[in-house]
Amino acid sequence: MSDDTETDGGTTVDVTPEEENLVDRLVAAKDGERFVAVAAFVGVFAMPFLLIDVLGVFDTLIGLSLGGFVGLPTLILSFGIVAVGYNILLGYTGLLSFGHAALFGSAAYAAGIFSNNVVASPLLAVVAGIVVATLLSWPIGFLSIRRSGVYFAVLTLTFGQMLYFYAFGPGSWLTNGDDGYTPFDVAGGPDLFGSLAMDASITTLFRDVTGLTLTLTDGLDMTVGYMLAALVSVLAIVVAHRIIKSPYGLILKAIGQNEQRVAFVGLNVFRYKLMAFILSGVFAGAGGALYALSKAGLTVHPNATLYWVVSGDFVIITAVGGVGSLAGPLIGAVVFEYIRLVVQGITVPGTEFQIGSLWRLLLGVVFVVVVTLFPDGIYGGLSSLGDRLVERFGAATDDRRPVEEVEETGGDD
């Protein structure tokens, strides 16, 4: 027994409060799969409304264009999914990859090429993107993970740049090089299951089906494409949550903290690291395919998908939002894409001054401020604020980490 003078003995952990406080119950539910699914669902469907309608109020009120545009939420989700997977690699396993643009970009091209040449099905395009990114992450991971630290980062960077240059030059026959590739280059736009046009809005569908006219604000009037992206995202978030709550969540975190010790408890560190890399590749694939969907009728360009700067953006998104948490990378994606695509277009009222390409400078400032104030990112800052509130309003007073309890339901395999 330790002589721990700060706590009153060691038995407090076993105490279950007689009357369960509402705050405590919410805190306990927060980790559950159902809660995560519902929260993701609500968040994903509320986001367009918040970004477009709520922030759009400023456009009409004071002429400050803070409102997002209709395509923004899809872009946020596509980057957000990549970051959720990237976090499994960086936040848990502690592997800093600078090559995830290669996985993201390859999936974007794969989704587009698949839909133009095989079937123009958005759902199957997502699957194609995931398959290609997964297959690619295996050899890249396999070759990079053998080295650690800087060499790992440089190897992933190298593989990424190789693909970038291929797509730009020699691979132009496939990617259309610098001119950009048009995914879903089909007359009338791509169809979901061959019946629903991706750019059809809910109100149009409603009118076609019922004959009644429904009026919704821009943010609420989502397209079929956004709903597909939203559902893929909810699924991705639930899967990521599963991974975090599986043995992998513990093992990958342990590898990030003390790799040698993991080997000396008898686990194959290399294979787990490789799995972390491949799993993050699956998410990068889903994100890349959704990105291609959002570019239907537009173009996918190597600079916006395969270039190493995009890899850096994934690092920034994950770090700003908060590594090691599920919500952090998603928050990071919202902040990053909002600055990149909305703040960039702002003209300071009363002047001619437009933020324009200064957005990277602004992003840098945001990054420095966040990382200085909250070492665990925006989500880390929010959750420590939340902890303080729970401490204030919850009944449980134990400030130690909750113990992970095991359900007595027998094995699962």
Added chain:
Amino acid sequence: MTEMSSILETDGLTKRFGGLTAVDDVDLTVESGETRAIIGPNGAGKSTFINLVTGLLNPTEGSVRFDGDDITRQEPHEIVQQGVSKSFQTASIFPEMTVQENVRMAALAAERGSFRFDFLSRRDRLTDVADVAEEKMRAVDLWSDRAVDAQNLPYGDKRRLEIAIALASEPALLFMDEPTAGMSPEETDATVDLVEQVQRELGLTIVLVEHDMEIIFRIADRIAVLNRGSVIADATPDEVQGDPDVQEAYLGGVEL
């Protein structure tokens, strides 16, 4: 110690670092169920010997047999999976994980092997892992601290967590590299009790590196003395005590 059969045999085990021979042609046999001490002055090669057997280092020459199988040059996780585990000389734990998570890591590997594709299964349903971990936490008296982050434990508790992790790997042969180094006299006493207890209850074979002669005489069945990489004596505590070579190695004959 019902039957005396060897669990570990090294044959001509040698490790050279450049010009330095840290472990020099060591033939050592450890009997199943015994507590074997390895002693020797600083830099004698004790830790290096352990690292060769447990797979952290590959030998320059020689071989290691565990339970009849050649384990030379196997990866550490393969060696651990066969039943050889070690507690590190400086506590090697997972600092930002709770005590419970630390021990469960080891139990996970022992119960479920070195790798699985179970990334979608829930670890809160692994009752077997939880049970093994609880047993080991109770054995080292850290159960009540299971919710504490490992980095916040006092020094002695970190060392005991280190031992709990090693035990949760469910080894047949356990290497302990100076398990009591830096502990207070009370903690040292408790740890020695613990080693004796697990040795008795689990029928473990223990190879212990230790500087404290009192501890060694209390628990060791046999002692191997290393000096500059070579075994200069391998006998019972009483025999070793009277050995002039050993006294010479310890700074020209200081009383043991």
